[in-house]
Amino acid sequence: MPHDLMDSNHRLDVVVGCPLVLSQLPMGPCLVLDADPQSFDRLSSTTTGDEHPWPLTFQQCVLAENDGDEVVWNTFNDERFNGPNEIDVLKTYGVNLTQLNSQICRGRSLSSILATSPSLRESGATFRLHFRQGDPVSSLKGSGLWLNRCSQITLRAQRFFQTDRSKCADYLSIHGFHQSDDDPSVWIPAVREISLTHWSSLNDQIAALFNPDAYRRLRSDLQHFTDLELYQHWLSEPDATGLAASMSRMSNELIAKASLPIQFSDLNDAAPIMEVLISLFPYEFYRSLRSDLKHLTNRELLSHYWEFGRFEGVTLSEQSMQAHQQSLVEAKLKAFSARIEELEGLLASVRAHQKDALFQLIHNKEMAGRDR
Numbered sequence: 001m002p003h004d005l006m007d008s009n010h011r012l013d014v015v016v017g018c019p020l021v022l023s024q025l026p027m028g029p030c031l032v033l034d035a036d037p038q039s040f041d042r043l044s045s046t047t048t049g050d051e052h053p054w055p056l057t058f059q060q061c062v063l064a065e066n067d068g069d070e071v072v073w074n075t076f077n078d079e080r081f082n083g084p085n086e087i088d089v090l091k092t093y094g095v096n097l098t099q100l101n102s103q104i105c106r107g108r109s110l111s112s113i114l115a116t117s118p119s120l121r122e123s124g125a126t127f128r129l130h131f132r133q134g135d136p137v138s139s140l141k142g143s144g145l146w147l148n149r150c151s152q153i154t155l156r157a158q159r160f161f162q163t164d165r166s167k168c169a170d171y172l173s174i175h176g177f178h179q180s181d182d183d184p185s186v187w188i189p190a191v192r193e194i195s196l197t198h199w200s201s202l203n204d205q206i207a208a209l210f211n212p213d214a215y216r217r218l219r220s221d222l223q224h225f226t227d228l229e230l231y232q233h234w235l236s237e238p239d240a241t242g243l244a245a246s247m248s249r250m251s252n253e254l255i256a257k258a259s260l261p262i263q264f265s266d267l268n269d270a271a272p273i274m275e276v277l278i279s280l281f282p283y284e285f286y287r288s289l290r291s292d293l294k295h296l297t298n299r300e301l302l303s304h305y306w307e308f309g310r311f312e313g314v315t316l317s318e319q320s321m322q323a324h325q326q327s328l329v330e331a332k333l334k335a336f337s338a339r340i341e342e343l344e345g346l347l348a349s350v351r352a353h354q355k356d357a358l359f360q361l362i363h364n365k366e367m368a369g370r371d372r
Contacts, residue, residue: 009124009126010028010126010127011029011119011126011127012029012117012119012120012128013026013028013029013030013031014030014033014110014128014130015031015130015132016034016130016132016133017033017034017080017133018032018039018040019043019132022043022051025052025056026128027054029054029055029057029119030052030054030055031113031119032057032058032059033059033061033063034058034133035060035082035083035105036060036079036082059113062134063108063138063139063142064138064142065109065139066142067107067109069106070105070106070107071084071138072102072104073102074086074087074099075099075100075101075102076090076098076100077097077100078095080132081095081097087099107138109142109143109144110139110140110143110146111142111143111145114127114143114146115146125149126149126150126151127150127151128151128153129150130154130156131156135164136155136164140168140171140172145241145242147238148238149238150189153172153187154183154185155168155186155187156185176190177189206235210231212227212230212231213254214254215230215243216230217250218243218246218250219233234247278299281301283301283302285321286301288324288328289324290304
């Protein structure tokens with residue numbers, strides 16, 4: 001059948017319900033999920049590995065829509081009907097069964113199981129889903145966004161149950177799947193035809209929203225990817241929409257961080273902006289305005305202005321410095337004028353004293369001449 005051919009992105013077949021023999025498993029790596037841990041043991045003991053030479057993993061679990069949901073699990077003499085269906089419901093389909101046991105199990109979502117699968121870690125890897133057991137509707141709901149990576153769904157367990165088959169059909173139709181023309185139990189994703197022009201325009205619009213720096217921060221394991229590889233990785237992720245929202249928040253954080261004032265403590269003397277500040281900062285002018293900072297070094301003075309002075313109304317504009325210099329000149333001129341006046345007064349005093357002394361000397365000499 002064409003659906004059994006593995007496409008280039010196919011990595012895993014997920015089989016819900018252990019088959020009777022290995023030959024019933026799909027070709028290729030398989031993950032088998034079954035509520036009964038003994039099912040896989042029986043399968044392994046009755047067949048040889050040659051019948052399925054590919055990697056095979058088994059997990060004992062009951063699938064549910066959410067992790068931890070309580071699921072009533074009924075077992076019957078025919079294992080194919082084990083699951084949440086009550087025996088009275090099954091008998092309406094003409095099935096002759098005997099119930100063996102009933103217990104409450106804690107369910108697991110298919111999404112949480114697939115998220116831990118190494119086979120699906122590669123970007124764009126797809127899987128095929130085969131239901132042979134349980135409630136496929138709840139299981140499909142529990143797959144979440146991983147359903148976007150599913151390339152085929154087979155509903156073998158529901159060949160008897162028209163009601164459940166109808167519910168599955170409704171759910172899958174809503175999520176973009178349609179029945180195969182070859183097998184009505186097989187559902188495949190619908191493919192929409194998009195014109196090359198429309199796709200090119202759409203791709204450009206999507207690419208414009210992509211922020212590689214933000215995406216690298218969200219996915220630190222992809223640091224070695226190019227921007228184009230990151231873009232392709234994002235588009236192939238099951239939760240591309242959720243990642244887009246996270247990427248948008250990260251972009252806003254990066255923009256907000258870039259717009260924050262530069263922290264002076266983060267700069268060293270070798271930083272270009274610091275070299276400019278050191279060479280241009282008017283240290284003596286700032287000291288003249290803040291006499292309480294005269295004990296600081298130039299580097300400390302610059303740091304003080306950045307952290308405090310610029311928020312305290314101190315302006316270092318050219319006009320302010322010119323006005324300050326002018327006031328200094330005027331103050332010095334006044335001081336010089338006062339000093340000159342003081343010196344002139346002192347000189348006048350000295351001259352007057354010298355004149356009096358000269359007159360006294362002349363008088364003394366005249367008196368001495370008369371006495372002779």
